[in-house]
Amino acid sequence: MATLVQSGLPAGAVFVLQDNLFLVDRGGRQHGLLVRTGTIPVTGVLSLGGLRDSNYALLFRPLSLVNQSRLSIDVGDRVAFRRRLEHVVPPPVILLSAVATDLSVELAWTHPADGFQGERVVAQAQAQGSPAWRDVAETRDRQARSLVVTDLLSSTTYAFRIRQETVEGRSRGTSRSLSATTGDGPEQDGSTNLQRGGSFEVEAW
Numbered sequence: 001m002a003t004l005v006q007s008g009l010p011a012g013a014v015f016v017l018q019d020n021l022f023l024v025d026r027g028g029r030q031h032g033l034l035v036r037t038g039t040i041p042v043t044g045v046l047s048l049g050g051l052r053d054s055n056y057a058l059l060f061r062p063l064s065l066v067n068q069s070r071l072s073i074d075v076g077d078r079v080a081f082r083r084r085l086e087h088v089v090p091p092p093v094i095l096l097s098a099v100a101t102d103l104s105v106e107l108a109w110t111h112p113a114d115g116f117q118g119e120r121v122v123a124q125a126q127a128q129g130s131p132a133w134r135d136v137a138e139t140r141d142r143q144a145r146s147l148v149v150t151d152l153l154s155s156t157t158y159a160f161r162i163r164q165e166t167v168e169g170r171s172r173g174t175s176r177s178l179s180a181t182t183g184d185g186p187e188q189d190g191s192t193n194l195q196r197g198g199s200f201e202v203e204a205w
Contacts, residue, residue: 002076098180
């Protein structure tokens with residue numbers, strides 16, 4: 001455990017300490033995990049012990065004090081901090097669409113603005129009613145933005161997700177899942193049955 005010490009703070013202000021490496025969803029947006037809250041002592045010095053090695057944001061209320069907020073404070077062992085930064089908060093993969101035909105589904109995704117961070121992209125599927133995810137396709141092309149998953153069952157609903165992984169299989173980011181239902185017969189004129197596909201709003205998470 002580590003201790004955060006900050007001086008020159010606005011005495012009497014209400015503070016909120018958030019862990020930047022543990023994100024939670026609030027109102028559809030990602031925020032740091034709330035760790036501590038309280039009031040700044042009259043000395044203007046804040047000392048908080050028992051914190052895990054991480055990166056924190058120290059925010060102040062009321063809103064008039066927002067300019068005195070400190071948004072990035074490393075606490076504790078920098079080696080441990082960097083290790084958690086690399087493995088606990090990997091960049092996201094954003095799954096854009098899953099379009100189904102009779103026995104296959106084409107998945108399309110995008111990578112975040114800071115680029116591809118893994119060694120391969122793995123598509124995983126979960127059949128309706130099954131608790132297990134299984135790898136169904138992969139690519140090591142760092143520029144790839146789509147994969148076709150074949151050998152699926154007809155007239156079956158699947159959930160799909162995309163993962164960036166290292167060569168050792170360690171996750172570097174997993175997308176939200178997206179469902180698609182395969183058809184119950186051959187497609188007419190070789191066209192893609194868009195009505196059996198699906199998509200959702202693009203968002204990073």
